[in-house]
Amino acid sequence: MFDYMAMLNLDYMVQARGLAKRFSSRGGAVDAVRSVDIDVSSGEIVGFLGPNGAGKTTTLRILTTLLAPSAGDATVAGHDLRREPVAVRRRIGYVPQRGSTTPQALVGEELVDHGRLHGLSRTTAEDRGRSLISQLDLDGTWERPTGTLSGGQRRRLDIALGLINEPPLLFMDEPTTGLDPQSRANLWQHIRELRDTRGVTVFLTTHYLEEADALCDRILVIDHGVIIARGTPAELKRGVSGDRVALQLDDPDRVGSARAALGRVPDITVLRAEGDLLDLSVPDAGTVLPQVLSTLQDAGVTLAGIEVRRPTLDDVFLSLTGRELRDEPVAA
Numbered sequence: 001m002f003d004y005m006a007m008l009n010l011d012y013m014v015q016a017r018g019l020a021k022r023f024s025s026r027g028g029a030v031d032a033v034r035s036v037d038i039d040v041s042s043g044e045i046v047g048f049l050g051p052n053g054a055g056k057t058t059t060l061r062i063l064t065t066l067l068a069p070s071a072g073d074a075t076v077a078g079h080d081l082r083r084e085p086v087a088v089r090r091r092i093g094y095v096p097q098r099g100s101t102t103p104q105a106l107v108g109e110e111l112v113d114h115g116r117l118h119g120l121s122r123t124t125a126e127d128r129g130r131s132l133i134s135q136l137d138l139d140g141t142w143e144r145p146t147g148t149l150s151g152g153q154r155r156r157l158d159i160a161l162g163l164i165n166e167p168p169l170l171f172m173d174e175p176t177t178g179l180d181p182q183s184r185a186n187l188w189q190h191i192r193e194l195r196d197t198r199g200v201t202v203f204l205t206t207h208y209l210e211e212a213d214a215l216c217d218r219i220l221v222i223d224h225g226v227i228i229a230r231g232t233p234a235e236l237k238r239g240v241s242g243d244r245v246a247l248q249l250d251d252p253d254r255v256g257s258a259r260a261a262l263g264r265v266p267d268i269t270v271l272r273a274e275g276d277l278l279d280l281s282v283p284d285a286g287t288v289l290p291q292v293l294s295t296l297q298d299a300g301v302t303l304a305g306i307e308v309r310r311p312t313l314d315d316v317f318l319s320l321t322g323r324e325l326r327d328e329p330v331a332a
C-alpha cells in the first residue's frame with residue numbers, strides 16, 4: 001500500500017488526518033473527537049481553542065500517544081503515531097492540564113527524576129534542570145517543595161518538566177488556566193522565548209481568546225469534536241465582516257423598543273440585547289452610525305455610551321457557533 005504519510009513534508013511537526021475518538025460506556029457512546037485534521041509547521045506556536053468538552057484534551061492525549069485513536073493517522077515529530085509511539089514520546093514534551101508535580105517533592109528532585117525517566121544520567125538531568133529553572137525564572141526554587149510555589153511558578157515548573165528531554169515539540173494543555181492576568185502574560189513571554197531561543201514548536205490548548213490572539217501564530221477552533229475554523233488570528237477576524245457597535249442606554253427599560261426600532265433598519269443586525277446594553281453588527285460603522293443615532297432619537301431612546309470596534313476572536317466564535325466562548329474554565 002502506498003504510504004502517503006511517509007512522503008509528507010518533514011517541515012511539519014504534526015500532521016494528523018481524520019483523528020477520531022469515541023468513548024464507549026454503559027451510559028452510551030461519546031464522540032469526543034470526530035475526524036480532525038491538524039498541521040503544525042516547525043517553529044510555529046499553534047493554539048487549539050475551544051470551550052469545555054470540545055475535545056481539546058482528548059486530541060492532545062492522542063497526539064502524545066497516551067490514548068489510542070478510534071480512527072485516523074498522524075505523524076508527530078517525524079514519527080508515525082501508531083507504529084512508532086516510543087520514538088514519538090522521545091521527541092515530544094507534554095504539559096498536562098492538571099500538572100504533574102507532587103506537592104511534597106522538591107523542585108530539583110522532580111526535575112532530576114523526570115530526566116531519569118527519560119533515560120538521562122543524573123548529571124545531565126541536573127544540568128538541564130538547572131538551566132531550565134534559570135530560563136523559566138525559577139531561580140532559588142531548586143530546594144523547595146513544589147507545593148510552596150505560586151500558581152504561575154508551578155506552571156513554569158510543569159513546562160520545565162516537559163522540556164527536560166529537550167524535545168523539539170511541546171504540547172501544553174491549558175498552560176495558563178487559573179493564573180492571574182500578569183502571570184499569564186509572563187508565561188506567554190516564556191513560551192515565545194522557548195520558540196525563539198530553543199526553536200521549540202508549541203501546540204497548546206486554551207479557552208482564552210485573548211491568549212490565542214496574543215500568543216499564537218495560528219489557531220484551530222474546535223467545537224463538539226470538530227474543527228470549525230483555522231487560520232491566523234488576523235485571517236479569522238477578517239472572516240467576520242463589518243464592525244461592532246455597543247450601545248449603552250440611559251434607561252434599561254427602553255432596551256426592547258430600541259431593539260425593535262434598530263431591527264427595522266436594513267443594514268443593522270442586533271446581535272444581543274441585555275440589561276442596558278445592545279450589541280450591533282453593521283457593515284461600516286462610519287456610514288451607519290448617523291442612522292443608528294437618528295433611529296434611536298426618533299424612538300425616544302437616549303444613550304449613556306457608545307463604542308465602535310473591529311471584530312475580535314470572540315466575534316469569530318460567536319459568528320461560527322451562535323454562542324460566545326464564555327464558559328469559565330474548570331480550575332486546575
Ligand SMILES: Nc1ncnc2c1ncn2[C@@H]1O[C@H](COP(=O)(O)OP(=O)(O)OP(=O)(O)O)[C@@H](O)[C@H]1O
Pocket residue numbers: 023024025030031032050051052053054055056057058059097207330
Ligand atoms: N475517558 C472518558 N470517557 C468518557 N468520556 C470522556 C472521557 N474523556 C473525555 N470524555 C468526554 O469527551 C468530551 C471531550 O472531552 P475533553 O476532555 O477532550 O474536552 P476539553 O476540550 O479538553 O474540555 P476542557 O476545556 O473542559 O478541558 C467530553 O464530552 C468529555 O466528557
Ligand SMILES: [Mg+2]
Pocket residue numbers: 056057058097173
Ligand atoms: Mg481539557
